Amino acid sequence: MTMQECQSYVYSFAKRNYVMSDESTIHNLDSDELLVKSSVHLPNIRGDYRFNVQLRDLSFVKTGGLCDVLFYPKDEEDLIDFLRNKPSNLRALCLGNMSNTLVPDGGIRGCVISLSKFMTNISLQEESANVQAGTCLNALIIACVSQGLSCCEKLYCIPGTMGGAIVTNAGVPDFEISDVLVEVNVVDHQGQRFSLKKTALNMEYRNGNVPKHFIITSAVLKTSPCNKDKLGSAINEMLEKRRRTQPVGQPTLGCTFKNPSGYKAWELIMNAGCDGMSIGDARISDIHMNFFVNSGEASSSDFIRLIQLVKDKVFQSSGIMLEEEINVIGEEN
Numbered sequence: 001m002t003m004q005e006c007q008s009y010v011y012s013f014a015k016r017n018y019v020m021s022d023e024s025t026i027h028n029l030d031s032d033e034l035l036v037k038s039s040v041h042l043p044n045i046r047g048d049y050r051f052n053v054q055l056r057d058l059s060f061v062k063t064g065g066l067c068d069v070l071f072y073p074k075d076e077e078d079l080i081d082f083l084r085n086k087p088s089n090l091r092a093l094c095l096g097n098m099s100n101t102l103v104p105d106g107g108i109r110g111c112v113i114s115l116s117k118f119m120t121n122i123s124l125q126e127e128s129a130n131v132q133a134g135t136c137l138n139a140l141i142i143a144c145v146s147q148g149l150s151c152c153e154k155l156y157c158i159p160g161t162m163g164g165a166i167v168t169n170a171g172v173p174d175f176e177i178s179d180v181l182v183e184v185n186v187v188d189h190q191g192q193r194f195s196l197k198k199t200a201l202n203m204e205y206r207n208g209n210v211p212k213h214f215i216i217t218s219a220v221l222k223t224s225p226c227n228k229d230k231l232g233s234a235i236n237e238m239l240e241k242r243r244r245t246q247p248v249g250q251p252t253l254g255c256t257f258k259n260p261s262g263y264k265a266w267e268l269i270m271n272a273g274c275d276g277m278s279i280g281d282a283r284i285s286d287i288h289m290n291f292f293v294n295s296g297e298a299s300s301s302d303f304i305r306l307i308q309l310v311k312d313k314v315f316q317s318s319g320i321m322l323e324e325e326i327n328v329i330g331e332e333n
């Protein structure tokens with residue numbers, strides 16, 4: 001699609017609950033009505049737009065509906081130009097690799113911003129790494145190992161981006177990304193830039209406390225020189241451990257629930273008798289009970305119902321209400 005066509009792209013979506021209009025509101029339409037009509041003028045950008053994208057094709061769990069527009073900014077400037085010039089009624093949110101995000105079957109109305117195509121630069125120094133937010137954690141770890149730098153190698157095999165890892169404060173039992181984070185660079189939805197020191201975020205277990213209106217564009221992490229063989233062994237160990245304890249290769253979002261203080265979510269799920277439980281093709285993994293997998297053609301609604309069922313069962317058996325670790329983002333139907 002040419003830039004001219006993009007600039008005045010005419011949305012024509014069938015069967016949607018929400019459409020964008022040129023007015024400053026989003027109209028809620030009856031789902032059986034003929035749904036669309038209006039046109040939204042998207043700004044000229046240097047990156048790429050894609051339209052009516054099946055998010056299930058991008059999601060780690062292979063479920064989820066359409067998003068109206070997917071925007072891959074070329075760089076931070078391109079993102080800022082887009083945010084400053086986009087129609088005010090076009091909602092925009094940033095996703096990473098979708099390895100922790102369940103998009104409902106109704107998809108996402110508006111624009112999904114993804115930094116994972118172009119904003120993946122890594123610049124390494126002896127004491128720090130500057131990393132663009134679309135970079136995969138594994139790519140950063142491999143780059144550090146090859147330079148003999150220790151950084152976040154304990155997170156090897158977590159399939160997220162730098163941005164997603166900061167928002168979720170990705171971690172393993174003895175390490176979190178916050179342990180090496182120094183500062184994050186963000187832009188807000190008006191296209192204004194800010195730098196935030198880690199201490200301004202108050203990061204906690206699986207929550208980076210990044211305000212929702214910030215898009216992380218890059219981060220600075222601490223690095224320190226380390227023996228390459230030692231680093232190589234550390235990442236091999238992580239890989240082996242995951243192969244033994246997790247449903248590697250199956251569509252999943254990792255741990256569904258956070259561990260409540262003093263408990264393991266998988267143990268609570270097991271003790272509640274949820275072993276092997278499924279709804280449609282959404283099922284609890286035989287290998288790790290806190291991992292829910294798509295064993296075929298599951299929908300997001302199957303996952304949402306299974307999550308609720310497990311929460312109810314665990315509450316009945318233990319009095320503990322599990323809290324989701326995964327993010328659910330989008331429209332129900």
Ligand SMILES: Cc1cc2nc3c(=O)[nH]c(=O)nc-3n(C[C@H](O)[C@H](O)[C@H](O)COP(=O)(O)OP(=O)(O)OC[C@H]3O[C@@H](n4cnc5c(N)ncnc54)[C@H](O)[C@@H]3O)c2cc1C
Nearest residue numbers: 096097098099100101160161163164165167170171216254
């Ligand atoms: C097999 C498997 C194993 C896993 N193991 C672990 C584990 O051991 N530990 C762990 O912590 N997690 C684990 N996860 C979960 C997941 O990989 C992490 O949470 C990861 O950090 C999410 O990154 P992402 O890029 O996929 O984020 P997404 O799922 O795409 O997004 C997560 C959240 O971050 C926001 N976001 C993403 N990028 C940006 C940005 N640039 N600016 C602003 N907001 C942004 C999104 O809006 C969303 O709210 C696992 C997942 C899988 C599939």
